[in-house]
Amino acid sequence: MYNKVTVEDLDVKGRKVLVRCDFNVPLDENGNITDDTRIKGAMPTIEYLVNNGARVILCSHMGKPKGEPVPSLSLAPVAKSLSEKLGKDVVFAADDNVVGDNAKAAVAAMKDGDVVLLENTRYRKEETKNIEDFSKDLASLADLFVNDAFGTAHRAHCSNVGVTEFLKPAAAGYLIQKEIEFLGNAVNNPVRPLVAILGGSKVSSKISVIENLLKKVDKLIIGGGMAYTFFAAQGKTVGTSLLEEDYIDYAKKMLSEAGDKIVLPVDTVVAKEFANDAESKVVEGNIPDGWMGLDIGSKTIELFKDALKDAKTVVWNGPMGVFEMPNFAKGTNVIAQMLADLDATTIIGGGDSVAAVNQAGLADKMSHISTGGGASMEFLEGKDLPGIVALTDK
Numbered sequence: 001m002y003n004k005v006t007v008e009d010l011d012v013k014g015r016k017v018l019v020r021c022d023f024n025v026p027l028d029e030n031g032n033i034t035d036d037t038r039i040k041g042a043m044p045t046i047e048y049l050v051n052n053g054a055r056v057i058l059c060s061h062m063g064k065p066k067g068e069p070v071p072s073l074s075l076a077p078v079a080k081s082l083s084e085k086l087g088k089d090v091v092f093a094a095d096d097n098v099v100g101d102n103a104k105a106a107v108a109a110m111k112d113g114d115v116v117l118l119e120n121t122r123y124r125k126e127e128t129k130n131i132e133d134f135s136k137d138l139a140s141l142a143d144l145f146v147n148d149a150f151g152t153a154h155r156a157h158c159s160n161v162g163v164t165e166f167l168k169p170a171a172a173g174y175l176i177q178k179e180i181e182f183l184g185n186a187v188n189n190p191v192r193p194l195v196a197i198l199g200g201s202k203v204s205s206k207i208s209v210i211e212n213l214l215k216k217v218d219k220l221i222i223g224g225g226m227a228y229t230f231f232a233a234q235g236k237t238v239g240t241s242l243l244e245e246d247y248i249d250y251a252k253k254m255l256s257e258a259g260d261k262i263v264l265p266v267d268t269v270v271a272k273e274f275a276n277d278a279e280s281k282v283v284e285g286n287i288p289d290g291w292m293g294l295d296i297g298s299k300t301i302e303l304f305k306d307a308l309k310d311a312k313t314v315v316w317n318g319p320m321g322v323f324e325m326p327n328f329a330k331g332t333n334v335i336a337q338m339l340a341d342l343d344a345t346t347i348i349g350g351g352d353s354v355a356a357v358n359q360a361g362l363a364d365k366m367s368h369i370s371t372g373g374g375a376s377m378e379f380l381e382g383k384d385l386p387g388i389v390a391l392t393d394k
């Protein structure tokens with residue numbers, strides 16, 4: 001398990017601290033930020049550094065400019081938003097080569113507590129290839145490094161991995177620290193019973209997650225479209241439901257190895273077609289010809305509730321049905337509510353289940369909502385995340 005130096009372990013007063021943030025926010029056609037969640041998420045680390053007299057140099061990528069300056073992907077709007085949130089001027093260093101004359105002059109003029117934001121790190125072609133020149137350029141600006149960009153922690157780029165070769169110590173910011181604490185501990189060092197809930201469309205995209213979690217959990221609840229490949233493995237018919245024929249044997253193997261650890265739906269809300277207003281009914285066991293499963297039924301909800309009742313740690317990834325359609329969102333919403341009511345550590349492991357919990361208005365009732373899509377999945381797969389591995393050990 002990771003035990004990394006954190007931002008609070010650093011002596012930052014008067015030091016230049018390069019902070020890799022995730023400011024990859026959506027913009028409208030006029031360059032206005034339409035959702036500032038990620039900027040808000042970075043504020044605790046930035047505020048801590050400012051309040052402790054560091055000279056804070058922020059960097060991030062935005063979108064995919066593919067190694068060249070693309071004005072519509074400039075971080076200039078982020079500097080404006082940060083200035084408003086911090087209540088102080090954030091100097092934007094508008095260099096097409098990210099570490100250019102503007103950045104160097106801005107950093108040279110910094111006083112303790114000042115904040116400078118560099119241009120989109122992906123304006124440099126070296127960034128995503130982790131080529132040393134750019135890592136050295138970034139490191140040349142600062143004395144210390146903090147990584148707070150969990151969303152890119154599964155990638156080895158200059159601004160999160162390469163730079164740590166030249167700037168030590170390299171510490172975890174609050175966001176990464178929280179991901180390690182919750183998502184990492186949930187899987188590797190959980191308070192038991194640990195129950196995982198997996199849903200979503202495909203078995204094939206979650207094989208590594210299933211395999212890793214099966215080794216660690218006390219129970220694995222499977223819902224959503226992926227359940228029907230397991231139905232087929234049990235010899236049930238699935239009608240026109242999602243089915244990955246190539247994975248039926250795999251599902252059989254998982255079921256025989258996992259014994260009663262795997263909990264599958266016992267009834268299904270089925271519909272005539274993939275539409276919110278399609279004719280629908282609930283069936284137990286086999287799904288009849290011409291019908292497709294779009295949500296879990298009420299007996300399954302009770303079964304899952306029972307499997308969850310003593311849980312002390314729960315990790316959830318993937319909806320229980322087509323939650324985007326109100327008529328097939330019940331299973332997902334009820335699971336979200338069950339987690340909200342549980343006396344347990346509840347972790348929403350990225351992707352569509354985060355959207356589902358937000359849609360149900362229950363986000364603040366969960367212990368932790370992971371901020372990274374791909375990075376969260378790789379954590380659940382038990383893979384090492386390069387952006388975390390590269391940080392200095394305690």
Ligand code: AMP
Nearest residue numbers: 200201202224225293294318321322323
């Ligand atoms: P994933 O990205 O694999 O987590 O899948 C999320 C998607 O799975 C969502 O868009 C859901 O609508 C979809 N999904 C969940 N259950 C079903 C189902 N029974 N049939 C079709 N799609 C489903």
